[in-house]
Amino acid sequence: MNVLCGYNVNIDSVYRISGTEISELLDTFQAAEILEKIENPPGIIISESDFVAGLAYCMKEGSGAEWLVFEKSVFEFLKSRYFGKSIVRMGGNAGIMANALSQLGASRVVPNVAVPSKTQISLFSKKAVYLPEASNSFKRDGGTTPEENNSNLSSSQEPIHFVFDFSEGEVFSLYGTEVKVPRENRFIATCDHLNLRLFVSPAFEQYALQHACEFDGVLISGFHLLIETYPDGSTYKTILDNTLSRLRNWKARNDKLRIHLEFGHFASKEIANSVFLRFAKLSDSLGMNEDELAIFYNLHGVPGEGLHNMEAEAIADAAFRLASRNGLKKIFIHTREFVLTVFKPNFTSNSEPDSENPVNVRTSGEVDNPENPENPESPALQREAGEKLEALDFGVRCAAAYAASGRLEGREFVEEEASKLQESAFGREQLEAFLKAFNGKTLGQGAYAFRKGYVFCILPTLLSRYPVTTVGLGDTLAAGIFLRGLELDVQT
Template identity: 40%
Template sequence: MKVICGYNVNIDAVYTITGEDISDLLKMVDKDELLEKICDAPGEIRSIADLVAGLVLHMQKGTGAEWFIYSDDVFHFLKSRYYEKSEIRLGGNMGIMANVMSRMGADQVVMNAVGDIDTIKSLMSGGNIILAGASLASTSSTSVDASEVIHFVFDFSSGTRFDVFGNDVIVPRENRFIATYDDINTELSITPEFEEYSREHVTEMDGAIISGFNQLQQCYHDGSGYIERFEKAHAQLKDWKARDPELPIHVELGHFMSMGMGVYIFTELAGTVDSIGMNEDELVMLTELHGVPSDMILKMDACAIMDACVRCISTTGLKKIVLHTRDFIMSIFRKGFSTSPREVPSMQFGVMCAAAFAAFGKLPGRSQLEGSVRDLARSEKGVDQARKLQDLIGGEMLEGGICGDYGGFSVCILPTIICERPVSTVGLGDTVSSATFLRWLELH
């Protein structure tokens, strides 16, 4: 398989944060200021108090999030305190997905290579990647060193305990909080080399998988907004479709800075691309489109999630949504675009890749994949939700998944394979999505 892959790549500094780490950080901030920020989350990092508020807020809920750093002082504090103690990986949705597909058997992955290519190359785990690009420097005036594109990924584990000014906190589930310092991917930079190569070779490709729209900012230092940057990338996708109408394009949505951005970009993309992948938090951002209560979605209620996805597809020209959660993966698609015998094996492959990555922090060779997850169990909650969904849609069992119809669409759900003590949670969504897409292309 030959796949085009865009747009965002960066360096991930992955650090497992402990209760003791949080206690040390709490000593550095004012109590009243922190409590105010926890109650009214800033959603961005301009001070140490913002950073600690984000960590505490999401650790106590067990939820994942990404907040951007808009302070050079905070960036240098994080780099000096955590970088040397972190595991350094290739990051960014595109970077992770390109690595996965190359490792798991893609013949060629054409990658929009922004940033420091030498560092990117050193962190690649597979071959067959064409780096279509050159090092880019940001023109932003806010960064001391614009060549630094580091995302600090704070993994936290279920059961981690710490005290917040007399209140005992126990983390309910594993997840991660990301503090992002990045002036390149926020511009949704596309290299001239990537533009030229993809334009010339798009008809030779089997598919395209795109991400990075969630890195866009509401407002930039020059006073402009995100729409013009989005439209440049959107125009490229439209051009690919014009040159090859049969090219399958999948987009990973990501978590946006505002619901308005999420709804706008989803709606615009839905008329161009074939499928969009997301998790439950990202589906909540589309409440304006589907109207399903957020609490039901965040509880990972499969029936509510299916209903919300069907409504999102129904109001757009989109052909498929792939919804991935900790406990199950679900595909909702228009009849004629795909089939259940193609969807379930694809999702199964994606689930196995994500489980192996969670368990070992890297992917095994493809021939060792099934054996590497043999001792891991299916999510009990995922199995339960699949049964509840079957009660609603009927359908049949297919290779461990449930397949049926709802609202005129085909629906497949498959419980995930759970690693109770993951090495890392970052990149699991990108891993399951890219592996699922690769296998889906192979089964065409």
């Protein structure tokens, strides 16, 4: 399988900071300035004191946050002080998914790379990732970078996300007051102005356009990084228009191209809704976690409590409503405990989707007819549900193996690592609740149900008791599901 991956690829510089270190750092700044910024967090970083206040605030509250860095001197401060002693790894949804696809057996994976620095390139998988170069004529005609803003951060600056992990129980001194960190979390100082615009490199733009007919799928992500207004006065709406136009051009050259859009944590509900509504019908599938699903309450109407608590009935209901009301082909929701997909099957149903109530009213004779594809025992329904569950299972195993080992070394490695892990007990409980709520049927380790023109499938995840990493699991799972889904589409 050949796959294009856009749009956000960056470098993650991960450093675990101790209470002693933050205490020493705080002592180098004026107490009044830091305390005022802790009381009224600026939310962005234009000075070193903004960074220190943000980090201290998150450690004090045990909360997580990501603030953008808008000043080159702060970038240099962070890089010189922490980069050399950090764990440097691939960052960005597109970068993580590209590496996962490469390691899992894709034939060719072409990612969009905003700044192909030596460090960034070194973080890519060597198996199937291909980084094209743009011709001189294409460089002149397209792919221009946005104007640099007043921050003096260069548009060619390496996109680095400085991730500061801190542990529960760490103690530090906040100008004479002892503070104990209430829970483990992280503070991220992000120096990444090109990915905030979904910048497309000339090399990627040219290659994708010229070779669209050779690709099987496109994984797109990074939309959660968009902001409402940029320093040059432009808005996210123009970026969405350009992205939509680009995807349509690819589809026009290859109508078999499968597009999957993976969501992220949006700071703006307005932007999240715009992305969903603009890309819903063009995309062949959408992916998100339960918290990201909750942000679309205005579109599905399911209260957030059940979604945040990972209740299968609530999540299935919300996903169904999103799908049926917006003409989605497929949506899948990944949680820590289970994965669930809602999709429009290939067989034709005479019933129309009911966005308010997913119960399909049929006479007993119609439902019991084994030739009726809506009958849970029908071969057509079982075949389609089985394929989707197989793709979900592959994604679950990939994410579990990665969590347990921190590596993906091919499919045999995935199977070996996954076989050592335990199924989520809570996920199994939710599968049982799903069966009762939707009159579903078990199939292998998962279950499925048919309601009003859509098929629901659910599968518990596999959990590692002592995970090596928890970063990138959703992206790894999404890449695995997408890749296996493409393979099964070709086989059928």
